[in-house]
Structures are given as structure tokens and as C-alpha cells.
Amino acid sequence: xxxxxxxxxxxxxxxxxxxxxxxxxxxxxxxxxxxxxxxxxxxxxxxxxxxxxxxxxxxxxxxxxxxxxxxxxxxxxxxxxxxxxxxxxxxxxxxxxxxxxxxxxxxxxxxxxxxxxxxxxxxxxxxxxxxxxxxxxxxxxxxxxxxxxxxxxxxxxxxxxxxxxxxxxxxxxxxxxxxxxxxxxxxxxxxxxxxxxx
Amino acid sequence: xxxxxxxxxxxxxxxxxxxxxxxxxxxxxxxxxxxxxxxxxxxxxxxxxxxxxxxxxxxxxxxxxxxxxxxxxxxxxxxxxxxxxxxxxxxxxxxxxxxxxxxxxxxxxxxxxxxxxxxxxxxxxxxxxxxxxxxxxxxxxxxxxxxxxxxxxxxxxxxxxxxxxxxxxxxxxxxxxxxxxxxxxxxxxxxxxxxxxxxxxxxxxxxxxxxxxxxxxxxxxxxxxxxxxxxxxxxxxxxxxxxxxxxxxxxxxxxxxxxxxxxxxxxxxxxxxxxxxxxxxxxxxxxxxxxxxxxxxxxxxxxxxxxxxxxxxxxxxxxxxxxxxxxxxxxxxxxxxxxxxx
Numbered sequence: 001x002x003x004x005x006x007x008x009x010x011x012x013x014x015x016x017x018x019x020x021x022x023x024x025x026x027x028x029x030x031x032x033x034x035x036x037x038x039x040x041x042x043x044x045x046x047x048x049x050x051x052x053x054x055x056x057x058x059x060x061x062x063x064x065x066x067x068x069x070x071x072x073x074x075x076x077x078x079x080x081x082x083x084x085x086x087x088x089x090x091x092x093x094x095x096x097x098x099x100x101x102x103x104x105x106x107x108x109x110x111x112x113x114x115x116x117x118x119x120x121x122x123x124x125x126x127x128x129x130x131x132x133x134x135x136x137x138x139x140x141x142x143x144x145x146x147x148x149x150x151x152x153x154x155x156x157x158x159x160x161x162x163x164x165x166x167x168x169x170x171x172x173x174x175x176x177x178x179x180x181x182x183x184x185x186x187x188x189x190x191x192x193x194x195x196x197x198x
Numbered sequence: 199x200x201x202x203x204x205x206x207x208x209x210x211x212x213x214x215x216x217x218x219x220x221x222x223x224x225x226x227x228x229x230x231x232x233x234x235x236x237x238x239x240x241x242x243x244x245x246x247x248x249x250x251x252x253x254x255x256x257x258x259x260x261x262x263x264x265x266x267x268x269x270x271x272x273x274x275x276x277x278x279x280x281x282x283x284x285x286x287x288x289x290x291x292x293x294x295x296x297x298x299x300x301x302x303x304x305x306x307x308x309x310x311x312x313x314x315x316x317x318x319x320x321x322x323x324x325x326x327x328x329x330x331x332x333x334x335x336x337x338x339x340x341x342x343x344x345x346x347x348x349x350x351x352x353x354x355x356x357x358x359x360x361x362x363x364x365x366x367x368x369x370x371x372x373x374x375x376x377x378x379x380x381x382x383x384x385x386x387x388x389x390x391x392x393x394x395x396x397x398x399x400x401x402x403x404x405x406x407x408x409x410x411x412x413x414x415x416x417x418x419x420x421x422x423x424x425x426x427x428x429x430x431x432x433x434x435x436x437x438x439x440x441x442x443x444x445x446x447x448x449x450x451x452x453x454x455x456x457x458x459x460x461x462x463x464x465x466x467x468x469x470x471x472x473x474x475x476x477x478x479x480x481x482x483x484x485x486x487x488x489x490x491x492x493x494x495x496x497x498x499x500x501x502x503x504x505x506x507x508x509x510x511x512x513x514x515x516x517x518x519x520x521x522x523x524x525x526x527x528x529x530x531x532x533x534x535x536x537x538x539x540x
Contacts, residue, residue: 010243011239011240011243017261032264034262034264034267037260037262037267038260038261039257039258039259039260039267039268039269039270040258040259040260041243041244041249041256041257041258041259041270042243042244042258043258043259046242047240047242047243047244048243049240049243049244049258050258051258051270053270053271062275062276062279065279065283066278066279066282066283067354068349068350068351068353068354068370069353069354069358069363069366069367069370070354070358070363071363071367085364085367086363086364086367087367088367088370088371088374089374090350090374091454092282092350092467094460095275095278095460095463095464095467096275096276096278096279096282097275098271098272098273098274098275098276099270099271099272100266100267100269100270100272100460110378110452110453111452111453111454111455111456112378113454180238181238181239181240181241183240183243183245183246184245184246184247186246186256186270186271187246187270187271190271190273190276
């Protein structure tokens with residue numbers, strides 16, 4: 001069974017935001033929500049670095065652990081999903097997430113949050129049928145069609161890799177050996193409790 | 199003519215070829231020298247470990263208006279998860295169950311605190327209508343706030359397996375609304391309690407004596423007290439200070455990220471959770487003593503009037519004050535049930 005992960009090669013990311021746009025479009029993500037985002041460190045200075053970040057689909061996901069209504073579940077592929085029907089919008093998953101993946105659409109009365117939305121690895125929701133209802137709530141279910149998430153598919157420099165963790169780790173290792181440098185797989189130690197040794 | 203040009207072209211060609219051969223050597227040598235040396239274009243860039251060591255966070259700048267998105271990684275989220283799922287559960291279980299166990303033990307061993315001499319049948323007013331209204335407003339809000347709050351921590355382990363995920367989620371949704379809305383009347387109640395009863399709850403000399411004699415909890419001792427004895431003063435300050443802490447952290451949680459970032463929100467939530475557990479435990483003791491724990495106590499808040507013998511037993515100095523006040527001609531005479539000071 002595959003264990004799906006994301007790997008953003010921070011040495012190749014050029015901040016083109018193709019991943020952000022692809023995700024937004026493919027999943028009809030509502031206004032104000034950004035499932036995937038590109039962050040630039042030391043913007044404009046020598047040594048500028050950009051990273052594309054969304055849900056990392058962690059091992060032993062902290063979001064899942066703190067949810068008061070237990071609306072999260074992890075699929076057999078290691079994808080962390082949740083049910084918008086059960087979500088009460090308490091916001092705890094955002095406090096627990098090391099990567100700031102959960103987003104809440106509605107700021108209503110007080111700081112009231114609506115149903116949490118986040119990157120689904122293009123794997124839809126609990127339904128997993130590719131139905132219209134699933135699409136409206138969770139976005140595209142590409143995994144059902146045997147496809148990988150669109151953000152990684154659209155990456156202009158192939159810095160964002162998605163797929164089975166072992167395979168993309170291997171690709172990254174080969175890259176680092178070939179070109180002679182690599183800043184590591186950002187977020188892997190926090191998300192999967194293991195880095196990539198090259 | 200043509201013969202001259204032909205020779206010129208040949209010479210020119212030879213010079214060109216010669217120059218090419220001469221220069222080609224060094225050029226090729228340069229390229230082959232560079233092959234084994236690789237250039238790292240990101241050598242001066244930061245690394246993840248470096249940033250996490252320096253700032254405990256990885257953050258930069260993005261293009262989305264939401265500034266929270268500029269934090270790429272905050273591993274402290276995992277620590278907060280451990281606090282909320284393990285530590286807070288432990289604190290809450292020990293505090294609440296421990297207090298319940300203590301109270302049960304007290305009831306078994308000491309029994310209900312009864313009046314020594316029995317009822318006199320004469321009543322004295324202890325709390326007026328407004329005071330009782332404020333107390334019950336605060337108390338009823340407190341109960342719902344406590345239960346809805348405890349549901350966030352314990353609900354999924356205690357209630358979810360019993361009623362199932364959909365009903366539990368629906369219940370939790372309404373509990374969340376109740377928690378957020380009832381916070382306002384609760385806070386108003388706490389503020390009024392603070393103002394109403396601050397006069398009677400300042401520490402004085404009777405408190406030293408009261409504590410020294412264990413409050414009369416063991417045996418049949420009845421240390422003297424004014425309107426509020428030391429135990430009640432402790433409850434008062436726990437309610438006011440605890441309530442203030444809950445209100446401040448609660449409103450910061452209810453208006454998330456208005457004043458701070460995710461790290462601040464985690465810290466505020468931790469304070470809110472820990473204080474809540476201790477608050478609930480303390481109030482359980484108050485609820486016990488005011489309801490089943492002591493004969494003649496509930497009436498104080500129930501009807502507002504208490505039996506005179508009960509008052510003399512537990513608040514002797516207050517009774518003296520009240521009756522003394524009643525006996526002076528400048529004040530209106532009280533209800534016929536009051537007797538002159540002895």
C-alpha cells in the first residue's frame with residue numbers, strides 16, 4: 001500500500017504560485033481559503049528561498065488528535081481527511097497543526113468559524129465516490145481516478161513532488177546527489193518523524 | 199586579379215584555423231577543470247534546522263492577505279496537542295474526580311452538618327431578591343458553561359461512544375453556541391458579585407480563628423463569623439478571580455487572532471483549560487455544602503431567609519450586627535420574627 005506524502009524541494013521552488021492556482025481551480029476553493037500557499041523566506045535578499053506548503057498529511061496527525069468531535073480520519077494511503085458534516089468549527093485543529101493547513105471560511109458572530117477546509121491530497125472526503133456533493137464540499141477526488149494531486153502535477157520546476165513517500169524520497173535523493181546540494185525535505189521531520197538522509 | 203584573391207583567402211583561412219587551434223586548447227581545459235567542482239547556488243540560504251533553532255518557527259512572506267499563512271511551520275503545535283490530549287485530561291480528571299471523591303468521603307465520614315439545637319422557627323433575612331437573582335444567574339450560566347466546556351475535553355471519550363458521531367457533533371455544535379453566548383451573562387454576574395459582596399469578603403481577624411479551628415468542619419465546633427465566613431470568602435475570591443481569568447482568556451479565544459498569533463492562542467487556551475478544571479472542582483465543593491452538605495444552608499439562596507438558630511450557629515457576629523441594627527430606633531423595625539440582641 002502506498003503512503004502518500006508531499007515533498008517541496010526548496011532549492012527549486014521559484015515562487016510561481018502555479019500550485020496555488022491549480023489547487024484553487026481544481027477544487028473550487030471558496031474565497032478567502034488557500035489550501036496551498038507559497039511562502040518566501042528572506043524575500044529580496046541573497047539567499048531568498050520559497051516553499052510551497054499545504055497539509056502534509058502527517059503520521060499521527062495532531063489535528064486529528066485534538067478534534068473534540070473526532071471528525072478526522074486517515075485513509076489506507078495515509079491521507080488525512082475530515083468530515084465537514086461533523087466539524088463544529090472550534091478551531092483547535094489550526095492550533096495543533098504545525099503547518100497551518102486548516103482554514104475556516106466564515107467569520108460570523110464573534111470570531112465564529114465555519115466548517116474547516118484544508119488540502120485533501122485531491123482525495124475528496126469521507127464519501128469517496130466522486131459525487132457532486134463530495135465535489136462541492138471537498139473538491140476534486142483525483143486519487144479515485146488514479147491521479148496525483150494537481151499542485152504537484154502543475155509545478156513548473158517539479159520542485160513540488162507528490163506520491164508514495166519512498167518514491168519521492170528516492171527522487172529527491174537522486175536529485176541532491178546529482179546536483180551536489182540540497183536543503184533537505186522541509187517539514188518531513190515534523191510531519192513524518194523522519195528526515196531524508198542524503 | 200583572381201589569383202591574388204584566391205591566395206589571400208587561403209592565407210586568411212590558415213590564420214583563422216591556426217588561431218582556433220591555439221585558443222581551443224585553453225578553452226577546453228577551462229571547461230574540463232570546472233566539471234568536478236559543483237556550485238551550490240543556495241549556499242547562503244537558510245535551512246529549516248537553522249530557522250527552527252533560532253525562532254522555533256519557520257516564517258516568511260507570502261502573497262495572501264491572511265498573515266497567518268506566512269508561518270510555514272510551527273512544531274509547537276504538536277506540544278500543544280500533547281498538552282490538550284494528555285496533560286489537560288490528567289489535570290481535569292484528578293481535579294474533578296478527586297474533588298467528587300473527597301466530597302463523597304466527607305459525606306460518609308462526617309455526614310450532613312446538622313444544626314446543634316434545632317430550628318427556632320424564627321427567620322432572619324440573609325440575601326435579598328437582587329442578590330439571589332445575581333447568584334442564580336451566575337450559577338446557572340456556570341453550570342452550562344462548565345458542562346459545555348468539559349464536553350470539548352472529555353466529550354469524545356465519554357459521550358461520543360454512547361450517542362454516536364452525528365448526534366454528538368450536533369450536540370457539541372449547540373454546546374459551543376451556548377458556551378459562547380452564555381459567557382456574557384456569566385461575566386456580568388461575576389462582576390456584580392464582585393461589587394455586591396466585596397465589603398463582606400475582605401479578610402479580617404475572625405478568619406485566623408476560623409482557619410485555626412478548621413472551620414468547624416471536624417467535630418461540632420462553630421467558630422464565630424460575620425456575614426461571610428472564611429470558607430465563603432475563599433469561594434468568593436475563587437469565583438471572582440477565576441471568573442476574571444476565564445472571561446479574559448475566553449474572550450480572547452472567542453475573537454481569535456485579534457491580539458496575538460498562533461503561539462499566543464495556544465497559551466491562552468492552555469490557561470483557559472487549566473483554570474477551568476480547577477474552577478469546576480472548587481465550585482463542586484461550594485455546590486455540595488450549599489445543597490446537601492449542610493442543613494439549613496440552601497434557604498439562604500433559595501428563599502433568602504434563614505432560621506435564626508442556624509444563623510447564630512454559623513454567623514454569630516453577623517446576627518448580632520443585624521439584630522443590633524434592628525434594635526436602634528432610627529431604623530425601621532424588622533419583621534416580627536427578630537428578637538432583641540442578647
